[in-house]
Each structure stands twice: as C-alpha cells, then as structure tokens.
Amino acid sequence: MSGARTLAPFGRRLAEVTAVERIGAYALLCALDADGPADPAPGQFYMVAAAERWGAGADERPFLPRAFSFARAWPRPGGGAALDFLMEDVGPGTERLIALGEGEGLWLTGPLGIGFAEPEHGRPLLVGGGIGVAPLLCWQDRLGRDAEVLVGFRSAQHAEAAGLFAGEPRLATDDGSAGRHGLVTDLLAEELDTDARATVYACGPPAMLEAVRVLCAGRSVPCQLALESGMACGYGACFGCVVPTREGYVRLCVDGPVLAGAALEVVA
Amino acid sequence: MTDFCGLSLSGPVLNGSGTFDAIAAQRTFGDALWDAFPFDAFVTKTITVLPRQGNPPPRLWETPAGLINSIGLPNKGLEGFLEGDLPQLRRLPVPLVVSVMGYGPDELAALVRGVAPRDEVEALELNVSCPNVASGLIMGSDPAETARAVEAVRPVTDKPVIVKLTPNATDPAGVAAAAESAGADAVSLVNTLKGMALHPRTREPWLGGGAGGVSGPAIRAVALEQVHAVAGRVGIPVVGMGGITSGAHARDFLDAGATVVAVGTESFRDPAAGSRIADELRVILRQERGFSGVTAVPIDPR
Ligand SMILES: Cc1cc2nc3c(=O)[nH]c(=O)nc-3n(C[C@H](O)[C@H](O)[C@H](O)COP(=O)(O)OP(=O)(O)OC[C@H]3O[C@@H](n4cnc5c(N)ncnc54)[C@H](O)[C@@H]3O)c2cc1C
Ligand SMILES: Cc1cc2nc3c(=O)[nH]c(=O)nc-3n(C[C@H](O)[C@H](O)[C@H](O)COP(=O)(O)O)c2cc1C
Numbered sequence A: 001m002s003g004a005r006t007l008a009p010f011g012r013r014l015a016e017v018t019a020v021e022r023i024g025a026y027a028l029l030c031a032l033d034a035d036g037p038a039d040p041a042p043g044q045f046y047m048v049a050a051a052e053r054w055g056a057g058a059d060e061r062p063f064l065p066r067a068f069s070f071a072r073a074w075p076r077p078g079g080g081a082a083l084d085f086l087m088e089d090v091g092p093g094t095e096r097l098i099a100l101g102e103g104e105g106l107w108l109t110g111p112l113g114i115g116f117a118e119p120e121h122g123r124p125l126l127v128g129g130g131i132g133v134a135p136l137l138c139w140q141d142r143l144g145r146d147a148e149v150l151v152g153f154r155s156a157q158h159a160e161a162a163g164l165f166a167g168e169p170r171l172a173t174d175d176g177s178a179g180r181h182g183l184v185t186d187l188l189a190e191e192l193d194t195d196a197r198a199t200v201y202a203c204g205p206p207a208m209l210e211a212v213r214v215l216c217a218g219r220s221v222p223c224q225l226a227l228e229s230g231m232a233c234g235y236g237a238c239f240g241c242v243v244p245t246r247e248g249y250v251r252l253c254v255d256g257p258v259l260a261g262a263a264l265e266v267v268a
Numbered sequence B: 001m002t003d004f005c006g007l008s009l010s011g012p013v014l015n016g017s018g019t020f021d022a023i024a025a026q027r028t029f030g031d032a033l034w035d036a037f038p039f040d041a042f043v044t045k046t047i048t049v050l051p052r053q054g055n056p057p058p059r060l061w062e063t064p065a066g067l068i069n070s071i072g073l074p075n076k077g078l079e080g081f082l083e084g085d086l087p088q089l090r091r092l093p094v095p096l097v098v099s100v101m102g103y104g105p106d107e108l109a110a111l112v113r114g115v116a117p118r119d120e121v122e123a124l125e126l127n128v129s130c131p132n133v134a135s136g137l138i139m140g141s142d143p144a145e146t147a148r149a150v151e152a153v154r155p156v157t158d159k160p161v162i163v164k165l166t167p168n169a170t171d172p173a174g175v176a177a178a179a180e181s182a183g184a185d186a187v188s189l190v191n192t193l194k195g196m197a198l199h200p201r202t203r204e205p206w207l208g209g210g211a212g213g214v215s216g217p218a219i220r221a222v223a224l225e226q227v228h229a230v231a232g233r234v235g236i237p238v239v240g241m242g243g244i245t246s247g248a249h250a251r252d253f254l255d256a257g258a259t260v261v262a263v264g265t266e267s268f269r270d271p272a273a274g275s276r277i278a279d280e281l282r283v284i285l286r287q288e289r290g291f292s293g294v295t296a297v298p299i300d301p302r
C-alpha cells in the first residue's frame, strides 16, 4: 500500500472563510485556499486555526492549530482550491472555527500526511463512523460510483451528513432513528459475507476502526484506516502524534494518517 | 552576519532542539524547504547512544498559551543518526548543530567522539536535562555535575560545545558559570519547565510519561529572567529561548543579554515562524536603532 501525498507549500498561509453551513449535528466550513495546491490527496489533512481570536476559549485555549481532513476540494480557475471541512464541535478549537463568518481569515498549513491508496483488489468499500465520514467524501468523488459507502451515526440528526455522499449510502444509527438500528460494522460484516472481494477504507472512532480491522483481518480483506491522534505540528516536528504499529511508534502526521490495517496490532 | 562562538551565521534565529525535523519537513514541503529554510543554524533533536522509542502516548497536552510534552527523546541512536540522518542533512543550507544526551560523562564523550569528527557537523549541544545514572542527579541541575559533563567532552573535540541549561535548576546562572569554567563555548536556555495535567475523566496523569515539559508563550517571562541572570554571569554567548513567537520577543531576549535566539513551539503553529520572526526583528532593529545588521550589541540591562 502506498498512498498519495501532495506536497504542501512551506509555511502557513491565510485562507478566507466563504461559508459555514449547518449539516445536522455537524458544520461544513468552506474556505478559499488561493495559495494552496488544487489537488490535495483524499485522506490528507490540514492544520487549521482562526486568524483572529484563537486562544480566547474555554481554559484560554486553543493555542495550537487543529487537524482536519478535507472533505472536498475543488480546483479554482485562478489557482488554489476551494476546501470544505466537515467539523464536529467537541471543544474550544472546533467551537471557534464553527463560529467563523464569511470573509474571516483562516490559517492553513497543508495538505499534510499520506492519503488513501488505490484499491488493492475487489470493489472499494468506504466505511465511515460519525465525523469520520469527512475524508470519505472526496475519496468517493475520486473513486466514482462503484465505490460503495456504509455509514453509521449516533442519531438521525448526525446522519444528515450521509446526504453529502453521492447516491444512497447504506446507513445505520445507534438509536435506530434513521436507517438500520445498529452499528456500521454490522453492515460491513454483511457486505463482506456476501462478497469478500473488496478493499475497505475506514474512518471513525477508535472502537469502530478496531472492529473494522478485526473483521477485515479475519477475511483477508485489505483495509486502510484513517486514524486520529493529538497533534501539535502536523509535519513531523514534535513527535507528539505517535501511534503504536507492528514496527513500533510512527508519527501519524507524516507516516499516516492513513495506515494499512495489517500494520496495526490493535487500534487503541 | 552574526558571529556565534566561531560560527558565522546569516542571522540570529536558530531552532530549539526537538522542535523542527528538517528531514520530515522535506517529506511534507519538498525541496522548497531548503530554499526557504527558516533558521540560521539547524539544531537536531537530541540523540542518545542507543535508539529510544520514546514515551507512550498521549504525549501532548495543551495549556493556556503553551504545551506540555512528554515525548521522551525518541531517536535512532548514534549509529542510526550517523547512517540514516546525517547524509540527508548534508542538504541543509545552514550550519548543523547536533544535540546529544548521555546518562553520564562517559556516554556524552562517546557521543561527541562519534559525531564531532563528521564534516557536516559544525557544533555540538549537550542536553544535560537527564540523570547521571552513576549519581542519580539531573546533570544540568547541579554545577559540579555539569562541569564534569563538559570536562568529559572538552578534550574530544575542538568544535564549539553549547550546554543546554535546564530551568528546573535552583541556580541556572551558577550552572552556566560552571559550564563556562569547564570549557563550554556557549550556553542555551531555557529547556522546558516541568509540568503535568490530569485526565479530564479518570483524574490520572494524562501524559503517557506521567509528567512532561512546558513550553511556549506560557514560559516566556520565566525564560527571559533566566536568560538575563545567566548573561549577567557568564562571558560566553547565550542562546535565548522560551516562548518566542515574534520579532519583539526575540528583541527582548537579545536585550536581556542573549547573542542569538531560538524558536521552538511557535514552529508548530507556523513551520516558517523562524523566518517571520527574523524578518520582524530586522524591521524593529532598523526602525528603532537605525541599523539593519543584527549583531550582538546587547544594551546593558542595568
Ligand atoms: C488527521 C486528523 C484528521 C481529523 N479530521 C477531522 C475532521 O475532518 N473533522 C473533525 O471534526 N475533526 C477531525 N479531527 C479531529 C480534530 O482535530 C479534533 O476534534 C480537534 O482537534 C478538537 O479540538 P478542540 O479544541 O475543539 O477540542 P479539545 O478540547 O482539543 O478536545 C478534543 C479531545 O482532546 C483531549 N483534550 C481535552 N483537553 C485537552 C488539552 N488541554 N490538551 C490536549 N488534549 C485535550 C480530549 O481527549 C478531548 O476529547 C481530525 C484529527 C486528525 C488527527
Ligand atoms: C515537543 C518538544 C520536544 C523537545 N525536544 C527537545 C530535545 O530533544 N532536546 C532539547 O534539548 N530540547 C527539547 N525541547 C525543548 C526546546 O528545544 C526548547 O528549549 C523549549 O521548548 C522552549 O522553547 P519554546 O518555548 O520556544 O518552545 C523540546 C520541546 C518541545 C516542545
């Protein structure tokens, strides 16, 4: 597995917020990244911070920029890209970013890390849990209609984000308020039991990714998992973001965030 | 040009050890990194004799205007550095300073013997923020221990030796004076201050290493005082650092007696922070002082 990496311009740059839209329980932050590359690779991420009043939230945080996968990118005729980030408000950083308005400034560094690799065999199966659907949106765009999408959310309100995918993704919710009552990994198990010729791409909470890894390992299905960890820099400078793999710790920001399931003993 | 203990630097802004990885940055930013390299000298992450995998995650906790890290000095070890990293660092457009840490004077001497003869290496930095296994003392917290560390490496190399002081010492200026007497060419400070955070839910220590080191603007005032105290005590050049995020802060450290400054945590927020801070400093010095070259003209703090 060797995923794609688009190089980032050196340093951070100012982008402009063009809109912040509510999508059920989440928000879509849209920005014009005039000085960035037009073609970030799906699965790559950006370090993002508000240009103004970054640091005045709860506990006088945020201080560091925050990592976000881009959900979609459109090349701009004049250069650069229009970027969408799908965000969940979980703390002072995401709260501040979601509160931004049109025309406000956004610091961006990126695209960072290594994205998804082409399917190794069989059909591509995209498996998203909650906010983890974000990087799968652009990956579906890239793979085209034969990519099958399975998504799981807490509730119908969160599941509104499923509408961002093309076609009709298969849906499960924890509380049964939309789609199947259950877990997205139940849907995945059914898919693989029907036809195990697939390459699985997954992003979501650690418990879900671990379940996906185990399901795929048991059926010899290759899987690529987009992980998360706490990051300070996003470009390999701090060694803060390591995750354990079979080869020892790797820096998720430069060797990930997409890792082969086979490289992991467990998703912690 | 800035003269710094015999090295001729194109300006006065270095990086703090362990806060910028030129090799990883090249993977992310490509060769543009070499053209726009943000520092006037590059200090490596601290290396040890044997490889270390570092502390278990989580390794980071954000504080108001700062960061606590418990990274635990992951590195490839001396052999891994010489074979894996050093060849790639040949592409650096600025002088290379290698940071080393040993669990006692003998190990430090072995590291310097391995690294210093290499042409790519222009200076050494001794990270003395670790225990001497023989005495159990943190070397950098004690003047006599620090002197022994410097005496062990001094006969091994003619290249400049910088001693990185820890702020967790009772009397950093006393430690600096001991380093100077033992033959150090420069001192750098501050390293991180000890700190910790509790897990919001479990109430156990959050960091995998238990406690960690605090850096960033949160420690700037503490660092400035220590730089001022050390510069008032020693005659060798001082590298000032701790929470510098702007040219104005860099100017403060120079005025407090530093010869050059280093940027650490701010590079996490902006990979090119070093260049920005150097540019801002140049403007300040030109506007306020009427000269453009940054040289060591510290204004007498008294
Ligand atoms: C590669 C990558 C891609 C990502 N993509 C997305 C995405 O597309 N969309 C999205 O919504 N999110 C994404 N995330 C997650 C996102 O980065 C975090 O949700 C965000 O950083 C949270 O910041 P915050 O200030 O809102 O919350 P924080 O307060 O930082 O809280 C987040 C978590 O951090 C921990 N925490 C709490 N306080 C502290 C502290 N003081 N210091 C350190 N940790 C603390 C807790 O575990 C808490 O649950 C991604 C993360 C990574 C690594
Ligand atoms: C993540 C991280 C890793 C560090 N690693 C090292 C190291 O390996 N060796 C060292 O001497 N100092 C290390 N330091 C300390 C910095 O070089 C610097 O002394 C300190 O962070 C204060 O400067 P700042 O506030 O500008 O970051 C590290 C600091 C951070 C934040």
Ligand code: FES
Binding pocket: A230, A231, A232, A233, A234, A235, A236, A237, A238, A239, A240, A241, A242, A251, A252, A253, A254
């Ligand atoms: S976030 Fe700093 S090394 Fe990965």
